[in-house]
Amino acid sequence: MNHFKLPAVLIGLVPASMAIAAEPAAVHIGIEQTQEAIPSSTYALPVLPTVEVMGNVGLGLSQASTSGSRTGIATRDLPASLDYVDEQTWQERGDSRMADIIGRTVGMTPLSATSYNSLSFSTRGFTGTNSVGIAEDGVRLGVASSTTPYPANSWGYERVEVLRGPASIVYGTGTVGATANVVRKQPTRETVREVLVGAGSHGSSKLGLGMGGALSDTLSYRLDAYGHYTNGEFDMARASGGKLMSTLRWQPTAALRFELLADVSDEKPARYFGTPTVNGSIVPELLGRNFNTDDSDIRIKDKRVRARAQYQVNDQLSLSNELYHFKADRYWRNIEAYRYDPAAQTITRGDYIELTHDLEQTGNRLETKLKAGAHQLVVGWEVTRAKFGYASSGFNYSTTLPVDAHYQGWDNTTSSIPRFTTQATTHNFYAEDAWSINDRWLLLAGIRRDMTDFERTDLIGTSSFEKSLTGTAWRLGLSHKLSTKTSLYGQISQGHDPVTNVLTLNLGNKPFKLTTARQIELGLKQQFAQGEWTAAVYRIEKKDIITRDPNNSQLSVQGGKQSSQGLELSTVLRLSPNWRLEGNYAFVDAQYDKLIEAGGVDRSGKRPTNVARNTANLWAHYTTHSSLGRLQASLGARAVGSRFADNANTARSAGYTVWDAALSWRPLPRSTYRLTVRNLTDKLYTYSAISSAKAAQAYPGEGRRVDLTAEFSF
Structure with a gap:
């Protein structure tokens, strides 16, 4: 402090x-x-x-936008919807999982299980890692089989910014719904020491250590280490892991800076894939049971190295370059699909999966920024090469057992062998210009061209092929200052994403091009004496999604359409020196405009799976000071409307409202003790659900949980 x-x-x-x-x-x-x-x-x-x-603690409207534009304009002037959450905000709420932090921003609903560290969300009517991207310090890493496990927790990060709508200008493909950019803590000349110690329900514990400071007149560093453990709420839900994040900065002159970053993480997530459902609803008597095999296993190991250089040539011109390498080794052995027959009192288990992911990605981004009169111009070139290796047992098996039978072991006797490798080389060229027409008007325009050369080599069979994917994204936005603290804006933008993860394209996907999404958005951002608020209305139309040929329902073709439109509101209000309110609300009307499934069944007009029409978050904070220190009491609520687990809209998951509470005591400026209670009423609810021919199951939300943490800085 x-x-x-x-x-x-x-x-x-x-x-x-x-x-x-x-x-x-x-x-x-x-x-x-x-x-x-x-x-x-x-x-x-x-x-x-x-x-x-x-x-x-607010919406960050005065902050420079690092995630919504590369030009560095203030968030208030950005003609786009951008959420800002800083470390103090998530600490006051008692949040540490990145899924919870992102999931409390307006209109964002987490989909992955609370016990499984993979970041998947639904927003603006679009779901999954193809349409909602995750970046760290502006770098998006390759996604294989919809797996995005990092960053799993908040330790070592200072803020999260969520850009909504097609974000291809800033982040490339795969961001039709939104992109969340997680910004890490930076080295400083000032000495920093931080400690986090925590314990809670289900035998959970965590320890975080952070330090930074100057090593010499030109060298500074930042180091963060974190470890956690829990027995888990359900059977076989034990999880543990840790990470180390490091940054070394050399700044020989005020204009020149070099940084070297190296991170490692090792996670063993819970071996829990949900509970069976009936018509989308959780079966209470089966809750807590794990239908996975006793000797199941999950291991996720990631390594990252980055080198950055930045040179401020003069007041108008700067150059930067970032070179990075990422490697992930991941292993799964699980039974992941369950279907319950209430009449026969049996469980059918399927998806006996044993597989490995060997993922490597190397990239370089060269960028220049130029200030020329009323223009702030950014031009860049980014090249990435991702390599992916996939091995599996190829075991396709299902078994039906009585509900009360305990599944003892892994039936798969087939060895796991390499199946295929893929390689994708992508070149991205982009340009963006923020033009301050006068004191009240700002025009933001950008364009990006993506070109990917893809190669798949099948190690078994003859399905190898090569393919090129290209796409052009652009946006045009205009903001107008009604006053120094109030801005109106409008924008039109276009983005694109693949029909599936690029690194796992197969022969069946070879004919398909990138899908295209176009958005129109209008909004208002305002700061006033008691706080800040924003409003946005939008419409997104996405075309070329996969559908079935109307003349041959066995043939998959592009030509489907999906759309959404909605309203988003966010505010932070300081009602008095002691009271503060934070809240947001989102309404979305999403549907398939054209979609035909197997058997020629028409799903047009149906709502996409796991999309809620209404979502809301509310927090009330009361703060007081006395001779004993600073005391803050907080009460929060998260509400999510009903959703469907299938495209037919027959399996419905009921909506829910969950209450959380937090109490913090700061006896001294550099020490804070927090008590957090999640799900105060111990409500049973569905976090996300699926319903298909082989599986009907849901991830339940976590029950009541109590956590006690102590934070120190010195």
Whole structure:
């Protein structure tokens, strides 16, 4: 925590119980009262307790946009919808899982199980890792088989920014719904030491260590380590893992900076794939049972290395380059599909899966920024090469057992062998310009061209092939300042994503091109004395999704259409020096405009799976100060409307509202103790669900959980 002296006369003007609103910041700044002698000509001031200037927990409208545009314009001036969540905000809510942090932003619904660290979301009517992307410091990594396990938790990060709608200009393909960019903590010249210790329900525990500072006049560093363990809420849901994040910065001059980053993570997630359902609803008597095999296993290991260079040539021109390499080794051995027959009281188990992913990605991004009069121009070239190796047992098996039977072991006696390898080389060329037409009008325009050369080599069989994929994305946005604190905006944008993960394209997908999505969006952003609020309305139309040939329902073709339209509202209100409210609400009307499934069944007009029409989040915080320190009590609610588990819209998962509470005590400026209770009422609800010919199951939301953490900095 940083400290600075404030003249006593200024402190005397502030009530002792008041947390002063400051400009947005991700740190707390303690203000110590000075004990300097007061001239006799002035009146005597009373001795007051320490006054703490809190970071302005808000929507980040005054912050420079690092995730919505590469030009660095303020978020308030960005003609697009962008959510901003900083470390203080998620700490006050008691959130540490990245899925929870992102999932509380407007209109974003997590889909992956709370016990399984893979980041998958639904927003603006689109779901999954193809349409909702995850980036770290602006870099999106390749996705294989819809697996995005990193970053799983918040330790080592300072904020999360979520850009909604097609984001291909900034992040490339695969972001029709949204992209969440997770920004890590940076090296500083100031010495920083941080410790997190936590324990909670189900035998859970966690430990985080963070440190940074100067090594010399030109060298500084940041190091973060984190480990966690839990026995889990359900049978065979034990999970553990850890990570190490490091950054070394060399800055020989004010204009030149080099950074080297190296990270490793090792996770053993819970071996839990949900519980059987009937018509989309969880069967309470089966809850807690795990129908996976006793000797199931999951292992996920990631390594990352990055090198960055930035040179400020002059006040108008800067150059930057980032070279990175990523490697992931992942292994699964599980029975992942379950179907329940209530009449026969049996469970049919399928998807006996044993497989490995060997994923490597190397990339380089060269970028230049130029300020020329009223223009802020960015031009860049990014090249990536991803290699993917897939091995599996090729075991296709199902078995039906009585519900009360305990499945003992793995029936698969087939050895796991390499099946195929793929390689994708992508070149991205992009340009973006923020033109300040005058003091009130700003025009943001951008274009990006993506070109991918894909090669698949089948190690068994004769299904090898090569393919080229190309796409052009663009956006045109205009923002108008009604006042210094209020902006209106409108934008039209186009993005694209593949019909499936590029790295796992097979011969059946070879004929297909990238799908195209176009969005129109209008919005309002405003700051005022008591807080901030934003509003956005949009419509997205996506074409060329996979459907069936109307003349031959056995043949898959492109030509389907999907659309959504909706409203999103977000606000932070400071009702008094002690009370603060945070809330958001999203309505989405999504449907398949044209979709034919197997057997010629027409799904046009149906709602896509796991898309809720209404979602909302609300937090109320009460803060008070006394001689014992700072005390904050918080109460939050998350509401998600009903969803369907199938395209036929017959298997419905009921909507839910879950209440959370948090209590924090800060006896000293550098120590905080937190008590968090998740799901206060221990409500049973469905997190996400699927319904198909071989599986009808759901991931239940976690039950009541109590966590106690202690945070220290020195």
